Ligand code: HEM
């Protein structure tokens with residue numbers, strides 16, 4: 188006979204936390220951000236692989252910057268929403284050690300969601316390259332035009348790119364682990380499925 192899943196066992200003991208999902212606003216903000224991240228990163232690889240004289244290079248870079256700044260805007264709204272409402276506590280069936288890891292991982296993802304756009308912005312504006320947000324308007328510059336500052340921003344941006352890859356990979360693997368190995372429907376908390384049960 189197969190081992191009963193945690194979903195089933197928590198359902199029978201009626202643990203309320205398993206059945207709670209993030210609010211619709213937080214869910215939409217999460218998936219919009221994830222979508223932007225899955226576009227902005229391959230775009231960065233593509234644009235940095237292009238020849239300096241490629242006539243389309245500037246457009247791809249501007250698109251990268253526009254999506255990157257959109258991530259910053261989405262994250263600002265998300266953090267304010269997150270802090271002003273209640274996020275569902277993690278299911279009690281998840282061991283305390285894993286809960287701590289999840290909190291640290293999520294915290295670091297938020298740091299990245301701020302640090303990547305800000306370092307990119309400093310890189311661009313320090314180097315005197317303003318951003319034309321989706322070709323609609325020029326984003327104001329709030330940092331001085333300073334080559335050394337721009338270079339530092341660029342170095343931080345490139346270094347944090349590795350942390351970004353590692354954190355996203357760890358995040359997605361953690362979700363898969365909870366779904367398939369621990370049999371806790373963590374994904375349902377971010378799709379809204381958990382709230383409908
Ligand atoms: C969440 C937001 C962002 C992510 C995840 C991201 C990611 C990346 C990655 C992975 C690279 C390639 C790094 C390398 O290997 O050299 C890159 C390059 C770059 N990013 Fe971003 N970026 C973001 C936002 C921004 C923003 C908002 C700007 C500017 C306003 C920007 C400007 C640049 C520039 C100019 C480069 C090319 C640097 C070079 O010439 O090597 N990025 N970005």
Ligand code: HEM
Pocket residue numbers: 217220221222224225269274277293294296297300355358359362373374375376377
């Ligand atoms: C296929 C891709 C992704 C999947 C399947 C996924 C799934 C999830 C799930 C299920 C949660 C809820 C965890 C919980 O129950 O507490 C979550 C939370 C979170 N995710 Fe993702 N995610 C993905 C991509 C991303 C990306 C690309 C980012 C940002 C770089 C991200 C950032 C976050 C953050 C910061 C949280 C914590 C939310 C909070 O408590 O405020 N996720 N994700």
